[in-house]
Amino acid sequence: MKRRTFTKLTAGLSVAASLFGTSALAQDNMRIALVVKALGIGFFEAAAEGAEEAAKELGGVEIIYTGPTDTTAEGQIEVINALIAQGVDAIAVSANDTDALVPTLKKAMQRGITVISWDSGVAEEGRQMHLNPSSNALIGNMIIKLAADHLPDGGDVAVLSATTTSTNQNIWIEEMTKVMGNYPGINVVSTVYGDDLADKSYREAQGLMQSFPDLDAIIAPTSVGIVAAAQAVADAGKIGEVNVTGLGLPSEMAGAIESGASQSFAIWNPIDLGYSAAMIAHALASGAAMAEPGAEISIGRVGSITLDDTNAAAMADPFVYDASNIEQFKSIF
Amino acid sequence: MLKRLISSREALLVGAIAVLLVLISSRFPGFVAPSNLANVFNDTSPLILLAIGQMIVILTKCIDLSVAANLALTGMVVSMVNVVAPDLPIVVILVIATGLGTLLGMFNGILVWKLAIPPIVVTLGTMTIFRGFIFLLSDGKWVNSHEMSEGFKAFPRAEVLGLPVLSWIAIIAVILFSVVMARTTLGRAFYAAGGNPHAATYAGINVGRTQFWAFTISGALAGLTGYLWVSRFAVAYVDIAGGFELDVVAACVIGGVSIMGGIGTVVGALLGALFLGIIKNALPVVDISPFWQLAISGAAIIIAVALNAQANRKKGRIILKRAEHAT
Numbered sequence: 001m002k003r004r005t006f007t008k009l010t011a012g013l014s015v016a017a018s019l020f021g022t023s024a025l026a027q028d029n030m031r032i033a034l035v036v037k038a039l040g041i042g043f044f045e046a047a048a049e050g051a052e053e054a055a056k057e058l059g060g061v062e063i064i065y066t067g068p069t070d071t072t073a074e075g076q077i078e079v080i081n082a083l084i085a086q087g088v089d090a091i092a093v094s095a096n097d098t099d100a101l102v103p104t105l106k107k108a109m110q111r112g113i114t115v116i117s118w119d120s121g122v123a124e125e126g127r128q129m130h131l132n133p134s135s136n137a138l139i140g141n142m143i144i145k146l147a148a149d150h151l152p153d154g155g156d157v158a159v160l161s162a163t164t165t166s167t168n169q170n171i172w173i174e175e176m177t178k179v180m181g182n183y184p185g186i187n188v189v190s191t192v193y194g195d196d197l198a199d200k201s202y203r204e205a206q207g208l209m210q211s212f213p214d215l216d217a218i219i220a221p222t223s224v225g226i227v228a229a230a231q232a233v234a235d236a237g238k239i240g241e242v243n244v245t246g247l248g249l250p251s252e253m254a255g256a257i258e259s260g261a262s263q264s265f266a267i268w269n270p271i272d273l274g275y276s277a278a279m280i281a282h283a284l285a286s287g288a289a290m291a292e293p294g295a296e297i298s299i300g301r302v303g304s305i306t307l308d309d310t311n312a313a314a315m316a317d318p319f320v321y322d323a324s325n326i327e328q329f330k331s332i333f
Numbered sequence: 334m335l336k337r338l339i340s341s342r343e344a345l346l347v348g349a350i351a352v353l354l355v356l357i358s359s360r361f362p363g364f365v366a367p368s369n370l371a372n373v374f375n376d377t378s379p380l381i382l383l384a385i386g387q388m389i390v391i392l393t394k395c396i397d398l399s400v401a402a403n404l405a406l407t408g409m410v411v412s413m414v415n416v417v418a419p420d421l422p423i424v425v426i427l428v429i430a431t432g433l434g435t436l437l438g439m440f441n442g443i444l445v446w447k448l449a450i451p452p453i454v455v456t457l458g459t460m461t462i463f464r465g466f467i468f469l470l471s472d473g474k475w476v477n478s479h480e481m482s483e484g485f486k487a488f489p490r491a492e493v494l495g496l497p498v499l500s501w502i503a504i505i506a507v508i509l510f511s512v513v514m515a516r517t518t519l520g521r522a523f524y525a526a527g528g529n530p531h532a533a534t535y536a537g538i539n540v541g542r543t544q545f546w547a548f549t550i551s552g553a554l555a556g557l558t559g560y561l562w563v564s565r566f567a568v569a570y571v572d573i574a575g576g577f578e579l580d581v582v583a584a585c586v587i588g589g590v591s592i593m594g595g596i597g598t599v600v601g602a603l604l605g606a607l608f609l610g611i612i613k614n615a616l617p618v619v620d621i622s623p624f625w626q627l628a629i630s631g632a633a634i635i636i637a638v639a640l641n642a643q644a645n646r647k648k649g650r651i652i653l654k655r656a657e658h659a660t
Contacts, residue, residue: 039468039473040468040471040472040473040570040571041473042474042475045473045474069464069468069571070572164623164624192617192623193623197575198566198568198573199562199566199574199577200613202566203376203613203614203617204617206372206376206614207614207616207618208617210363210364210369210618211361211617211618211620227477227478227567227568228566228568231478231566231567231568235490251475252475252477254477254478254479255478255480255567256478330479
């Protein structure tokens, strides 16, 4: 009930904004919409910053940064419908659901709008290409490597994920399981789900430390979970015993690195991701590149990507943050 | 007398909690260790505080769906205040949190009292408004643990006589409101206004104003909890405590607070909150597939409410029989 009213309100606002917006703008500006999972998440704010940077570099491009106020597919559908009505040139979406957005995005493509997905993808028929921040295999390997690097003699680790249905987290955990053979002595003793809620993640982390008193590391490949787990470890007085690692944002993890609850964690650079998404959307919408298997698309300062058989591409390796570089990055995103 | 005590809602709940603990300890013995039970109580304290406020509101035939949003807004405001003025004493932070929560509660109360809008509509609206305010204030950004001052984060964790301050605040609130509900005019007015509004009006109780005070108390408790929540989890963002209002209402309903108003006790709300808190804390350690956990929490709530409804129905019948015999 609450969600519906809230998203409707937002959709209404964005429609209103568009009505005001169109009249004031020059017609020849290419308008690229960056649709995110939900507004107000640091990661996406940083991506929007990157997209703006790309727009400046390209010239004649306007970035519309939008999304629902909570992470629902319904909210995104309403936002995308509003964008179709506005007649934007390209939509770059980080999807809350792999399949639910497909019919709406198909409609957008029928109207000649370039549709790409980035970060969290949509099914193949719902987009022209998908930009992964990194390859799932690399991330899966990275999260276990982060834990293993601090456990030279092996040890027990547990995974604290988001929800049981989070596409991203499930794929990463699957990839992680595939490469476990490369890390002898490291055992994954449990996988729990904190639903990306601070309080539930905190309780799940507490539960892990109780169920497995010899636990050496908690791997949380989600930004809410990793912060909550670090706090739970600090409150349990287990700093130094249990290392919290995984994927998080430097600004949110600075405290945990400082306290020692987390030795290191990784994330790709969301600024680069937003930048690349905007670059690709521009290249496809302007006809400078075609979205077909094997195509190489230049993404400015980040380099270039090559599309695979499913028209998906990986941007770069995840980047590791620790005590040596956290100060530099915590003010960025 | 003894029979009444045994069949009372509170006794039933204590029994249910005991059974629950036995079941959990059969799978994870460490759960019933005193130190862990203290942890569970501490973790449940925010829920207890909100459930007390919610109980009072429900007593007056209203409902406050904005408590979690009030908590989140107050939490965000005090976090931002802390970032700007890290040296502010905790007492000031507590006053700001409780004061802001009170104002937000009064806003609900005024709409219900003076404009006579149905409470569910008012609080559904203010819930969204409060969340929207957080968005505007914070620009959607997080306040993170390294931005909060040490004192700000340490207060709910500080130990007094072996228990964290957070737990003590819940205990004090339970005692305080038990006395208020049983021994003060306002406390009795809450019961009267919800139990029989017409009779209450004839008895000189202003039902609207009583409801206003109920919302005010609920708001004050939500505001106080807002600070405790953000400092405990050391993070503030738009979605904190998302959906928590439903837990709070569930705790009240499990605790035997009648959604029709007029029936309920502070101890009931406390036990209802503990029941939910124990389930929430036990699920991670009893090794049940996460896919089942939601279904189990939901089933526990429905069973508790079904038992509740059953108990209430019996009571009604007995009263009728007595009346029959009397005539």
